[in-house]
Amino acid sequence: MPSLFRLIAPKPRPTRDTLSVLLPDGRNVDITRVRDPRARRLRLSVDERGARLSLPLRASLVSGDRFVAEHSDWLARQIDHFAMDAVPRLVRGETAALPLRGEQVPLRWAEGRYARLSEDEHGLIFALPARGGDAAMRRTLRDFYEAQGRADLGRWLPKYVPGLPRSPSRVTFKVMSSQWGSLSPDGVMVLDLALVLGQPAAFEYVLVHELCHLIHADHSRAFWREVGARFPAWRDQRGYFHAEGRRLKAGLRGLLSA
Structure with a gap:
C-alpha cells in the first residue's frame, strides 16, 4: 500500500x-x-x-x-x-508569401479598418489597422488557416461519412507538437492546424485515418484495411510526413509565435 x-x-x-x-x-x-x-x-x-x-x-x-x-x-x-532551413516569420509589410496547401502563396499588405486576411486571383491580402498589433495579426492568420481547413473538411467529409458507423461529434484544430490528429472516445476529432500548410492529399489522408478510428480504435490490420479501402495512396502521404512533417510544424509555429 x-x-x-x-x-x-x-x-x-x-x-x-x-x-x-x-x-x-x-x-x-x-x-x-x-x-x-x-x-x-x-x-x-x-x-x-x-x-x-x-x-x-x-x-x-x-x-x-x-x-x-x-x-x-x-x-x-x-x-x-x-x-x-530557416523558420518563416510573420512580419508586417515584409512577409511576401504564406504557405498554404503545399504552395507559397503571394502576400500583399494593405491598411484597413480591422484585421482581415483574404484571397483574390492574385494571392492573399493582409489588411491591418494602422495601429494594429502583432498579436492581432497572428490571431488573424490563425483564424484564416482554420477557416481554410474547415473549407477542406467541407469538401471531403461528405465523401467519407456515409460509409462510417457514425460521424465525428466535433472537429477542432490545434497546434499539435507531434501528432497530426486524434480521436477521443466520445468522437471529438482534433486535427493539427499545420495540415493546412501541406499538400491537400496529406491532409485528406489524416482525416481518413482519424475517421477510420470510428470503426477500429486501434491500429490493427483491420484498421489499415479500412484506411486502404478509402484512401489507397495512404503510404505515399505517410512518406510525405516523414520528409516534410517537421518543416510544416516548424513553419506554423514560426508564423504564429511572437
Whole structure:
C-alpha cells in the first residue's frame, strides 16, 4: 500500500537551465537542459527552437555533459541543418508569401479598418489597422488557416461519412507538437492546424485515418484495411510526413509565435 506521503506529495515538475557547449568547429551553443521526471534515458534533440538535453531524475549533470560531448559532431550537423532551413516569420509589410496547401502563396499588405486576411486571383491580402498589433495579426492568420481547413473538411467529409458507423461529434484544430490528429472516445476529432500548410492529399489522408478510428480504435490490420479501402495512396502521404512533417510544424509555429 502506498504511503500517505506519496499520495499527498506533489509530483516533481521538469526543471530547466542552460548549458553552454563548445562544438568541434569552435562555436559556442546554448543547450536547454531539462531535468524531466518522465525521462527514462538521456536524450539530445534539436529542432527549430534550439538544442535540448533531457535528463532522468537520477542522472548526474556530469553524465549529461559527457553525453553531449560524445554527440557533439551530430549536434553540430543538426544545428547547421536547421540554420539552412530557416523558420518563416510573420512580419508586417515584409512577409511576401504564406504557405498554404503545399504552395507559397503571394502576400500583399494593405491598411484597413480591422484585421482581415483574404484571397483574390492574385494571392492573399493582409489588411491591418494602422495601429494594429502583432498579436492581432497572428490571431488573424490563425483564424484564416482554420477557416481554410474547415473549407477542406467541407469538401471531403461528405465523401467519407456515409460509409462510417457514425460521424465525428466535433472537429477542432490545434497546434499539435507531434501528432497530426486524434480521436477521443466520445468522437471529438482534433486535427493539427499545420495540415493546412501541406499538400491537400496529406491532409485528406489524416482525416481518413482519424475517421477510420470510428470503426477500429486501434491500429490493427483491420484498421489499415479500412484506411486502404478509402484512401489507397495512404503510404505515399505517410512518406510525405516523414520528409516534410517537421518543416510544416516548424513553419506554423514560426508564423504564429511572437
